[in-house]
Amino acid sequence: MRYLIYNILCFLFAFVFNADASTFTSKTNHVGITVIPEYETITENTKNISLIAEINIKPDWHIYWDNPGDSGDPTTLTFYDSPHYTITTAAHSAPKKFVLEDIITTYVHRQKLYYKTTFALSNLKNLDNLPFKLVLSYTVCRKNCLPETITLDINLPIADTQKQNTSYLPTLLEAENTFPLPLNAKAEINNEHLELSLSESIMKACIAPEFVSHYKKQNILADLPKTALKENNHLLVTFDEGETPKDGKGLLLCDDLAYEVTPENTNFLSPPQTPAKSWIYYLLTAFLAGLILNLMPCVLPILSLKALYLAAHKEKSSVFSALMYLTGVISSFLLLSGVLYYLKTIGMELGWGFQLQSPAFNIFLFILFFIIFLSLLDKLPVPALWTDKLNRLSSGRSFLTGFFAVLIACPCTGPFMGGALGYAITQAPFIYFGIFIMLALGYALPYVLIETFPSMLLKYIPKPGHWMITLKRILSLPIALTCLWLGWVTYNQLKPNISTDIIWEEYNEPTVAEAVNNDAPVFIDFTAKWCLICLLNDKTVLSSDTFKNLVKAKHIRLVKADWTNRDDNIKKALENYNRNSVPLYVYYPPHAKQPQILPQILTEKIIADTFKSNP
Numbered sequence: 001m002r003y004l005i006y007n008i009l010c011f012l013f014a015f016v017f018n019a020d021a022s023t024f025t026s027k028t029n030h031v032g033i034t035v036i037p038e039y040e041t042i043t044e045n046t047k048n049i050s051l052i053a054e055i056n057i058k059p060d061w062h063i064y065w066d067n068p069g070d071s072g073d074p075t076t077l078t079f080y081d082s083p084h085y086t087i088t089t090a091a092h093s094a095p096k097k098f099v100l101e102d103i104i105t106t107y108v109h110r111q112k113l114y115y116k117t118t119f120a121l122s123n124l125k126n127l128d129n130l131p132f133k134l135v136l137s138y139t140v141c142r143k144n145c146l147p148e149t150i151t152l153d154i155n156l157p158i159a160d161t162q163k164q165n166t167s168y169l170p171t172l173l174e175a176e177n178t179f180p181l182p183l184n185a186k187a188e189i190n191n192e193h194l195e196l197s198l199s200e201s202i203m204k205a206c207i208a209p210e211f212v213s214h215y216k217k218q219n220i221l222a223d224l225p226k227t228a229l230k231e232n233n234h235l236l237v238t239f240d241e242g243e244t245p246k247d248g249k250g251l252l253l254c255d256d257l258a259y260e261v262t263p264e265n266t267n268f269l270s271p272p273q274t275p276a277k278s279w280i281y282y283l284l285t286a287f288l289a290g291l292i293l294n295l296m297p298c299v300l301p302i303l304s305l306k307a308l309y310l311a312a313h314k315e316k317s318s319v320f321s322a323l324m325y326l327t328g329v330i331s332s333f334l335l336l337s338g339v340l341y342y343l344k345t346i347g348m349e350l351g352w353g354f355q356l357q358s359p360a361f362n363i364f365l366f367i368l369f370f371i372i373f374l375s376l377l378d379k380l381p382v383p384a385l386w387t388d389k390l391n392r393l394s395s396g397r398s399f400l401t402g403f404f405a406v407l408i409a410c411p412c413t414g415p416f417m418g419g420a421l422g423y424a425i426t427q428a429p430f431i432y433f434g435i436f437i438m439l440a441l442g443y444a445l446p447y448v449l450i451e452t453f454p455s456m457l458l459k460y461i462p463k464p465g466h467w468m469i470t471l472k473r474i475l476s477l478p479i480a481l482t483c484l485w486l487g488w489v490t491y492n493q494l495k496p497n498i499s500t501d502i503i504w505e506e507y508n509e510p511t512v513a514e515a516v517n518n519d520a521p522v523f524i525d526f527t528a529k530w531c532l533i534c535l536l537n538d539k540t541v542l543s544s545d546t547f548k549n550l551v552k553a554k555h556i557r558l559v560k561a562d563w564t565n566r567d568d569n570i571k572k573a574l575e576n577y578n579r580n581s582v583p584l585y586v587y588y589p590p591h592a593k594q595p596q597i598l599p600q601i602l603t604e605k606i607i608a609d610t611f612k613s614n615p
Contacts, residue, residue: 022036022037022040022156022165022167023035023036023167024037024152024153024154025152026150026151026152027056027150028148028150029058030057030058030061030140030146030148031055031056031057031058031061031063031136031138031140031148031150032055032056033053033054033055033056033136033150033152034053034054034056035051035052035053035054035134035152035154036051036052036054036165036167036168036171037049037050037051037154037156037165037168038050038051038164038165038168039156039162039163039164039165039168040156040157040163040164040165041156041157041158041159041161041162041163042121042124042130042156042157042158042159042162043124043158043159043160043161043162044124044125044127044158045124046121046124046162047120047121048088048118048119048120048121049085049118049119049121049156050116050117050118050119050168050172051116051117051119051132051154052114052115052116052168052171052172052175053077053114053115053116053117053134053136054112054113054114054171054175055075055109055112055113055114055115055136056111056112057109057110057111057112057113057140058140059111060142061110061140061141061142062098062108062109062110062140062141062142063075063108063109063113063138063139063140063141064095064106064107064108064109064138064139065094065095065107065108065109066214067107067212067213067214068106068107068108069104069105069106069107070104070105070106070535071104071106071529071531071534071535072106072108072139072141072145072531073137073138073139073147075109075113075136075137075138075139076135076136076137076138077092077115077117077134077135077136078134078135078137079117079132079133079134080132080133080134080135082131082132083122083123084121084122084123084124084127084130084131085119085120085121085122085130085132086119086120086122087117087118087119088118088119088120089116089117089118090115090116090117090118091115091116091179092113092114092115092116092179093109093112093113093114093115093175093178093179094178094179094180094251094253094258095107095108095109095251095258096108096109096110097210097253100536103536103539103540104535104536104539107212112178113178114171114174114175114178114179116172116175116176116179124158127158128157128158129155129156129157129158130155130156130158131153131154131155132153132154132155132156133151133152133153133154134151134152134154135149135150135151135152136149136150136151136152137149139531141531141533143533143600143601144531144533144579144581144582144583144584144600145528145531145533145534145581145582145583146580146581146582147528147563180251180258180259180260181257181258181259181260182259182260182262183252183259183260183261183262206252206254206255206257209252209253209254210252210253211250211251211252211253211261212250212251212253213249213250214249214250214251249261249262279431279434282431282435283434283435283438284438286435286436286438286439286442287438287439287441287442288442289439289442290438290439290440290441290442290443290444290445291442291443291445291446292442293439293442293443294443294446318451318452319451319452321451322447322448322451322452323448324399324402325399325401325402325405325444325447325448325451326402326441326444326448327399327402328399328400328401328402328403328404328405329402329403329405329406329440329443329444329447330402330437330440330441330444331399331402331403332402332403332404332405332406332440333406333436333437333439333440333443334433334436334437334440336406336436337432337433337436338433341429341432341433359490359494362486362489362490363490365486366483366486366487366490368404369479369482369483369486370483372479373476373479373480373483376472376473376475376476376479377472377473377476378469378472402444402447405443405447406440406443501548502547502548502551502552502558503558504525504558504559504560505557505558505559505560506559506560506562507524507526507559507560507561507562507569507570507573508569509569509573511559512524512559512588515557515559515588516588516592516593519590519591520555520557520590521554521555521556521557521587521588521589521590521611522556522557522559522586522587522588523551523556523557523558523559523585523586523587523588524559524560524561524584524585524586524587524588525542525558525559525560525561525583525585526561526563526570526573526574526579526582526583526584526585526586527560527561527562527563527582527583528562528563528564528582529562529564531563531582531583533583533600533601534582534583536601537583537585537601537602540602541602541603541604541607542602544604546604546607546608547604547607550607550608550611551611554611556611561573563582577595577597583600584597584600585597585598585599585600585602586598587610587611596610598610
């Protein structure tokens, strides 16, 4: 009934009023825009004015809504900034859901799309006319897609009297017939769930409701929010992790109707906040993390060596040695944290163990751990005198021992470290470095206690004997595993990056010309992430095993011309093939100078038949 009344009113207004009203128009081959102002003329005292933009789309073509879905670019209508007006409200038509091959879901506009924008006016004195400049940006698609923009200049005369635009009201009635209806639903959120409390009338109108956020998803082909009706007229919306809408706004699509969801209370969209923990909590956590770090597989054997050395040599207390070791540990932690802090200030976000990104450092660590491993097995190929000196060095009697003990801990990360260091990286320098100092104190504590109070440990250690050899063999196992891990990491860092998958080269004209001149077969994919058909072809054909096997067997060079971002070189290349849109698939057979143009919708059979000419 609402639609019937609107259509009758539109007809009556169009019939009664003359057609010589003020409109502004511009168009391309696929899309046209007509702007109808609320007034034909305004005065210096006019406070508000509305403009309706009617977008006409060529039959069988479509453009996209705010959230295109799995493919496409949002359609936007942008007004240039001006000292004479400010946008107060804006609305536009609701989209229709479009599903292609049960794989790709998008939200599109067909035939017509309306925008209504209301402005507050100011500073109109001494003006002869009020200028508006707007830009319509969109991607128009059928089997192929083409990004376009339309720029339109509007000048409204400023006169002594304000004159109503007779075309405005019938256009407004037609436009409002396409706008989503208001839905001031109560909303609550729990983790990734949004719950809407709907009225009885809406529940009757919605057979298969679907909530769609205004915000575009970043991940292509992601699952859309799932909706489920619950008891007591509640609609439960489940989002993928990290996809909860920022302000709770979106559309509830109900068959032929659409409702604008504007929650009465948007505070619920803030994730449940746990009580803020003080910096003292994180300092204590860092100390505990450093303490636990001693129990990690790459550190515990080294600490145990100290106990064995004490048991064998009946060492006395050495507070000076303990302090030197502690100073070395703190210095090493401060050096690492200082480097991390500097890298953060220049925009590089790195974390604990960033040194392991360097193959040279990993080789050094591998050699160090391998020497420790051989020492534990008593297989170190050095004279006994040197071995004793190495043992004494490893016993913690120097600043360098503490300094390098931190490097030994680099391959390991213990519990609580992630939380403490994650908090540190966001804090002021004194808290940041304070957390690293507490981490150092916790890490150094067991060693310092052993050095300072060796007698406490000796009470629980048996007399030297064969058990020490057995324990050393046991301690060598985690060291051996650390060596293997470091070797594996270094190997993967240094080995050539050989991919078993097909390789796409980035498009440039010399690359294609060189390949064709050398009689090599070349396949060029002109594509874009906003292109629906491109995405479908990529997922169903160009990523298939059939395509990959043919490319490898026929030794075909693959070139990808990605037009996701506007690129004049790719636009020129399209024009060279008498095209102005994507997708475009071009194949140069071997020993051929003229290309074959493939259909815009690919199948594995088309690809196989095209490539068969390649011996």
